[in-house]
Amino acid sequence: MIPIGRPESHREKRVIAHIDMDCFYVQVEQRKNPKLRGLPTAVVQYNSWKGGGLIAVGYEARTFGVKRSMRGDEAKKVCPDIHLIQVPTARGKANLNLYRDAGSEVVSILAAEGRCERASIDEVYLDLTDAAERMLSEMSSVGIQEIDEQVIKSHILGLPKNADEMDKIVKDWICKTDADHQDKLLACGAIIVARLRMNVLKETTFTCSAGIAHNKMLAKLASAMHKPAQQTIVPSSSIKELLASFPIKKMKQLGGKLGVSLERELGISFVGDLLQYSKEKLQDRYNINTGTWLWNIARGINAEEVQGRLLPKSHGCGKTFAGSQALKTAATVEHWLNELCEELNERIQADLEKNKRVAKTLTLHATAFKSNNGDFQKKFPSKSCPLRYGAAKIKEDAFKLFDFSLKEFISPQGAAWGVTSLSVTASKFLAIPSGTSSILRFLSENHSKQQSSSVDSDELSIYGTDLEIVYETSPKKKTNSSIHEESVICRSISAPTKCNKKSNKIKQKNKEACSIFKYFHSNDASSSILNEPSVNEVVENYTSSCQPENECSVELIEDPDCNEITSNNQPANKTESWKYNADNIDLTVIDELPLEIQNELKEWLRPYKQAKMAKKYSIADYFSPSKK
Ligand code: DCP
Numbered sequence: 001m002i003p004i005g006r007p008e009s010h011r012e013k014r015v016i017a018h019i020d021m022d023c024f025y026v027q028v029e030q031r032k033n034p035k036l037r038g039l040p041t042a043v044v045q046y047n048s049w050k051g052g053g054l055i056a057v058g059y060e061a062r063t064f065g066v067k068r069s070m071r072g073d074e075a076k077k078v079c080p081d082i083h084l085i086q087v088p089t090a091r092g093k094a095n096l097n098l099y100r101d102a103g104s105e106v107v108s109i110l111a112a113e114g115r116c117e118r119a120s121i122d123e124v125y126l127d128l129t130d131a132a133e134r135m136l137s138e139m140s141s142v143g144i145q146e147i148d149e150q151v152i153k154s155h156i157l158g159l160p161k162n163a164d165e166m167d168k169i170v171k172d173w174i175c176k177t178d179a180d181h182q183d184k185l186l187a188c189g190a191i192i193v194a195r196l197r198m199n200v201l202k203e204t205t206f207t208c209s210a211g212i213a214h215n216k217m218l219a220k221l222a223s224a225m226h227k228p229a230q231q232t233i234v235p236s237s238s239i240k241e242l243l244a245s246f247p248i249k250k251m252k253q254l255g256g257k258l259g260v261s262l263e264r265e266l267g268i269s270f271v272g273d274l275l276q277y278s279k280e281k282l283q284d285r286y287n288i289n290t291g292t293w294l295w296n297i298a299r300g301i302n303a304e305e306v307q308g309r310l311l312p313k314s315h316g317c318g319k320t321f322a323g324s325q326a327l328k329t330a331a332t333v334e335h336w337l338n339e340l341c342e343e344l345n346e347r348i349q350a351d352l353e354k355n356k357r358v359a360k361t362l363t364l365h366a367t368a369f370k371s372n373n374g375d376f377q378k379k380f381p382s383k384s385c386p387l388r389y390g391a392a393k394i395k396e397d398a399f400k401l402f403d404f405s406l407k408e409f410i411s412p413q414g415a416a417w418g419v420t421s422l423s424v425t426a427s428k429f430l431a432i433p434s435g436t437s438s439i440l441r442f443l444s445e446n447h448s449k450q451q452s453s454s455v456d457s458d459e460l461s462i463y464g465t466d467l468e469i470v471y472e473t474s475p476k477k478k479t480n481s482s483i484h485e486e487s488v489i490c491r492s493i494s495a496p497t498k499c500n501k502k503s504n505k506i507k508q509k510n511k512e513a514c515s516i517f518k519y520f521h522s523n524d525a526s527s528s529i530l531n532e533p534s535v536n537e538v539v540e541n542y543t544s545s546c547q548p549e550n551e552c553s554v555e556l557i558e559d560p561d562c563n564e565i566t567s568n569n570q571p572a573n574k575t576e577s578w579k580y581n582a583d584n585i586d587l588t589v590i591d592e593l594p595l596e597i598q599n600e601l602k603e604w605l606r607p608y609k610q611a612k613m614a615k616k617y618s619i620a621d622y623f624s625p626s627k628k
Contacts, residue, residue, distance in 0.1 A: 013129070013185055013214065014129045014215060015129045015132040015185050015186060016127055016128070016219045017128055017189060017193045017219055018119075018124070018125055018126075018210065018216065018219035019110060019123065019125075019193070019209070019210045020123050020208060020209050020210070020223045021106065021122035022206075022208060023057060024102075024121070025099055026042065026085075027058075027207070028099050029041065029043055029085045031205050031206070036083055038060065039081070039083055040061035040064060040079050040082045041058040041060070041084075042056060042061050042066060042072075042075055042083070042085070043087060044086055044087070045086075046086065046089050047320075047322070051072020051075070051076065052072045052084070053071055053072075054066070054068050054069075054072065054084075055087070056068070064079035064082070066078055072084045090343070091339040091343060092339060093317075093339065093343075095343075099121055099122075100121060102204070103118070105203070106200055109203055109204070110124050113126065113192055113196060114127050114129070114130060114306075115306045117309050118309055118311065125216055125220075125307075126306065127306035128192050128212075132186075132189045135188040135191065136184055136185060136188050147171060147174055147175070147191070148191070148194050148195070148198075150194035150195075150197065150231075152171055152174075153230065153231075154174075154190050154194070154231050154232070154233055155226045155233065156170055156173050156233045156235065157222070157225075157232065157242055158235055158237055158242075173187070174187045174190065183235050183236075186213070186214070189212045190212050190231065190233050194231065197210060208229070209223050209224075209227045209229060211223030211231070211232050212233045212234070213233070214236065215300070215301070215304070216306065217297060217302035218239065219234070243270070243297075244271075246270055246271045247269060248262055248263065251271060251297070258286070258290065262294075265285075273298075274294055274298035277294075277295070278295075279291060279295040311357070311429070313427065314425050314426060314427035314428075316344075316426075317340040318340065318422060319339075321419060321421065321422070326418035326420050327419040327422070328418045333399075334399055337395060337398050337424070338395050340422060340423065341391055341394040341398050341424055344425075345390065345391035347426075348426045352389075356431060356432050357430060358387075358429065358430055359387050359427060359428060359430075360428035360429070361386065361426070361427050362388075362397055362398065362426060363382060363424070363427065364401040364424055364425075365380075365424075366405065366421060367380055367419070367420045367421045368409060368418060369417065370409065370410055370415040371418075380405055380409050382405070384401070385400075
């Protein structure tokens with residue numbers, strides 16, 4: 001996806017580092033078995049055909065010509081002494097937990113100096129602007145005195161290349177007192193990054209490489225330029241030269257169709273070649289955003305912020321079934337989906353326990369072929385639905401998603417098919433409220449008082465204890481699915497048996513209530529924490545939320561491709577849901593709540609945080625049954 005093509009004006013002097021671990025899986029294996037250190041080593045995929053596909057190649061093996069595109073047998077030919085380590089396996093597929101955990105160790109060390117974004121299993125962006133500014137102001141009187149050897153080994157783009165005097169050239173650049181402010185900040189960034197890299201080495205034994213620049217794009221390009229265990233600095237004055245010879249295909253976003261179009265239609269080979277086109281021309285040829293983004297990257301402009309994110313954005317479990325292994329029956333697909341969903345469930349449960357966050361969306365991706373017609377370009381559609389915790393539910397929903405997609409894939413005539421890869425992903429993570437007075441607890445207590453309800457508030461909490469309560473505003477309806485038969489659903493995280501005992505009671509108590517619960521429940525996408533409609537319900541809700549006349553801002557599916565799940569078998573069984581346009585809520589009522597709750601609410605209501613109206617209502621108005 002092309003990032004938003006924004007100008008970079010407000011923080012031109014940012015100091016951004018991109019840290020990339022060197023031959024990461026190999027280093028992890030070498031730490032596990034130190035005898036492998038210094039020896040040619042590669043990590044191979046689980047599939048052992050022709051010695052398994054190489055997925056990580058150590059630098060010693062690279063000197064023999066071993067490449068990631070090779071299979072183990074081929075690597076043995078060019079490097080007979082190579083040590084091939086097989087990726088650990090579980091449930092008949094690769095288990096990457098060892099590497100993920102090692103990546104987390106590194107992130108926790110790197111996060112010490114500034115905003116840190118975990119970009120992949122072994123890559124991190126850091127925004128070191130504040131740390132560099134601090135260092136610069138501390139040094140302003142005395143200048144940079146001592147420089148670590150690692151800093152002196154930095155590569156600084158645009159400096160004369162004289163191997164004999166490189167140390168002196170770099171040292172002079174780092175310590176230059178009359179350098180401009182931007183370069184001084186980069187010099188401080190380089191010192192900080194060298195220190196962080198040393199810390200990573202000391203604490204984990206891993207080496208990494210880094211790029212230090214004024215934005216993420218340039219930092220990323222630079223980190224790959226000198227590996228392993230080196231760092232590269234991109235002063236503003238060097239950007240033009242760097243991009244003039246930087247192949248567009250090496251830019252992450254230009255590896256696909258857009259890159260091909262630039263090459264074929266505009267004759268562009270290097271990023272700098274784009275300079276010959278005006279912004280208007282690029283916008284006309286592509287679209288406003290892509291055109292602006294292309295115009296910007298030609299000049300090394302990139303305003304993307306480093307996201308403060310130490311945790312992975314999503315968890316995905318997948319497996320490929322190449323050649324004769326392709327899955328050709330629903331039963332084999334179900335078998336593998338079960339395995340993948342088991343693993344996904346374990347990972348999101350561990351994530352929930354450790355990081356106190358829940359995933360909102362389950363997505364099923366697959367690649368497949370079909371036998372009947374020439375439409376072999378047709379992709380197997382990816383589908384999403386709200387994620388319901390629990391292995392059985394995930395399996396059930398994943399299989400339904402697969403079923404929907406398959407029907408679409410083989411329509412209209414139907415055909416024999418084969419699946420060559422399958423994956424399930426949990427994404428759109430949301431922090432769960434911390435502390436004892438969660439919004440639900442607070443509201444439930446107040447609500448209970450107002451309704452003279454005897455619902456035991458100890459049982460109303462999000463994840464905090466055992467139970468979750470979900471309020472459904474619609475009259476009970478029948479679906480083909482057996483997933484949701486109750487209009488109030490209790491969900492148990494740790495004690496399933498307690499769940500159903502009180503559901504009918506609670507259901508009765510809250511049946512007619514029109515409370516702020518429902519407002520939050522139906523207007524905020526995060527309400528999927530509370531309610532997890534089945535895939536069938538999503539079909540209905542999603543279909544209805546796509547109607548242009550529907551004012552409701554509830555969107556149960558957030559599939560970026562707006563990948564509609566069609567409800568082939570579903571009657572248009574519309575439920576009456578609580579639809580409250582966020583613009584019609586007087587958000588100033590939030591000020592009446594305790595501060596902790598206010599903060600929590602503001603997080604939930606982030607998209608609507610601008611209060612649009614003068615204060616007219618009180619919080620009590622939203623509790624009133626007549627308010628509906
Ligand atoms: N990886 C994988 N399959 C791929 C590519 C990578 O499983 N097709 C894994 C193994 C790598 C890790 O991801 O060790 C990081 O990938 P990188 O592309 O960053 O490559 P390396 O870290 O292995 O090497 P380099 O030092 O070139 O970055």
